[in-house]
Amino acid sequence: MAILIDGNKISSDIKNEIKQETEEIVRTKGIKPGLSVILVGENPASKVYVSNKQKGCDEVGFASETIKMPENVTTEDVLAQIDKLNKDKNTHGILVQLPLPQQIDKNKVLEAIIPEKDVDGFHPVNMGKLVAQQDCLVPATAAGIIQLLKRSGINLKGSNATMVGHSEIVGKPCTLLLLNEWATVTICHIETRDLKMHTKDADILIVATGVPYLIKEDMVKEGSAVIDVGINRITKEKANPDLLEWRKSDFETKGATLIGDVDFLKVEPKVGYITPVPGGVGPMTIAMLLLNTLKAAKKLMGII
Numbered sequence: 001m002a003i004l005i006d007g008n009k010i011s012s013d014i015k016n017e018i019k020q021e022t023e024e025i026v027r028t029k030g031i032k033p034g035l036s037v038i039l040v041g042e043n044p045a046s047k048v049y050v051s052n053k054q055k056g057c058d059e060v061g062f063a064s065e066t067i068k069m070p071e072n073v074t075t076e077d078v079l080a081q082i083d084k085l086n087k088d089k090n091t092h093g094i095l096v097q098l099p100l101p102q103q104i105d106k107n108k109v110l111e112a113i114i115p116e117k118d119v120d121g122f123h124p125v126n127m128g129k130l131v132a133q134q135d136c137l138v139p140a141t142a143a144g145i146i147q148l149l150k151r152s153g154i155n156l157k158g159s160n161a162t163m164v165g166h167s168e169i170v171g172k173p174c175t176l177l178l179l180n181e182w183a184t185v186t187i188c189h190i191e192t193r194d195l196k197m198h199t200k201d202a203d204i205l206i207v208a209t210g211v212p213y214l215i216k217e218d219m220v221k222e223g224s225a226v227i228d229v230g231i232n233r234i235t236k237e238k239a240n241p242d243l244l245e246w247r248k249s250d251f252e253t254k255g256a257t258l259i260g261d262v263d264f265l266k267v268e269p270k271v272g273y274i275t276p277v278p279g280g281v282g283p284m285t286i287a288m289l290l291l292n293t294l295k296a297a298k299k300l301m302g303i304i
C-alpha cells in the first residue's frame with residue numbers, strides 16, 4: 001500500500017504559516033497583503049476558481065478583490081485595468097483568470113502585469129528568472145508539486161524524475177524546479193515514442209496531461225512517488241465498472257466524479273507514494289498562489 005500524499009493537510013499547513021506571517025505584517029506595517037483578480041466573461045469553471053481564490057485570501061487574512069469584466073471587452077480595456085492595478089499601492093498581486101475570450105491577446109495581457117506583482121508567475125521575466133535560477137515568482141501548481149514532495153520527505157537530489165506533459169503552466173516550470181533540486185529530469189509529451197520506457201524507471205513520476213488512465217500499473221517503478229496533476233471529469237455513462245463501484249456515492253449524488261491521469265486503483269498498490277485526485281495537487285495550487293502573494297507583498301513593502 002502506498003502512502004497517500006495529503007494535499008489538503010499540506011496546503012492547510014502552508015496556509016496556517018501564511019496566516020501567521022500576515023498577522024505579523026499587519027501588526028508591524030498596518031497593511032494587508034492584497035490580491036486583485038481580473039475575471040473576464042461568464043465561464044462557470046473560472047467563476048468557481050476565482051471564488052476559491054477569494055476564499056483562500058479570506059482564510060489567511062489578505063485583502064482581495066475580483067474585477068469582473070464583460071465577455072466582449074477588448075485587449076485595451078483589460079490592459080487599462082492592469083495599468084491601474086500595477087500602480088495601486090494596496091495591490092501586491094495581480095492575476096488574470098485564464099482562459100480569456102478569443103478576441104483578447106493573452107500574451108499582451110500577461111506581459112502587461114509588472115513582474116513584481118505577477119503572482120501566477122507566467123510573465124516571461126519570471127519564467128526567464130526561473131531558467132536562470134534567480135529569485136522569482138514561480139507558477140503555483142509547479143511550486144505546489146515540489147512542496148508536496150519535500151514535505152512528504154521524498155528525496156529529490158540525484159533522483160530520476162519523469163515529467164509527463166510540457167505545458168507552460170505545469171510541465172515546463174515543474175521540470176525546471178526539479179532540475180534546480182538536482183533531480184535528473186526526463187520530459188515526455190505527445191510525440192514521445194515510448195512513454196513507458198521513461199516512466200517505469202522514474203523514482204518520481206509527475207503526470208500533467210488531462211488524459212485519464214494514461215499511466216497504468218506496468219508503467220511505474222515499484223516504490224516510486226507518483227504525483228497526479230490531471231483533473232478529468234468522468235460521467236456515469238463513461239465510467240468503467242471499477243470506477244462506478246469506487247466512486248458510487250459521487251455518481252449517485254452528482255452523476256460524475258473527478259479522476260486524475262493515473263489509473264489509481266491499479267497503480268497505488270505498487271508505488272511508495274501517490275497523490276489522490278481530488279485532494280492531492282489541487283489544494284496546493286491555491287496555497288502556493290497565496291504564498292506568492294505574500295512574497296510579492298513582502299518585497300513591495302521592503303520587508304525582504
Ligand code: NDP
Nearest residue numbers: 141165166167170189190208209210229230231281282285
Ligand atoms: P495542457 O493541455 O496545456 O498540457 C497537456 C500536456 O500533456 C501537453 O504537454 C501534451 O503534449 C501532453 N500530453 C497529452 N497527451 C499525452 C500523451 N498521450 N502522452 C504524453 N503526453 C501527452 O494541460 P495543463 O498542463 O494545463 O494541465 C494538464 C492537466 O492538469 C489537466 O487535466 C488540468 O486540468 C490539470 N491541472 C490541474 C491543476 C491543479 O491544480 N490540480 C492545475 C493545472 C492543470 P503536447 O503539448 O505535445 O500535445
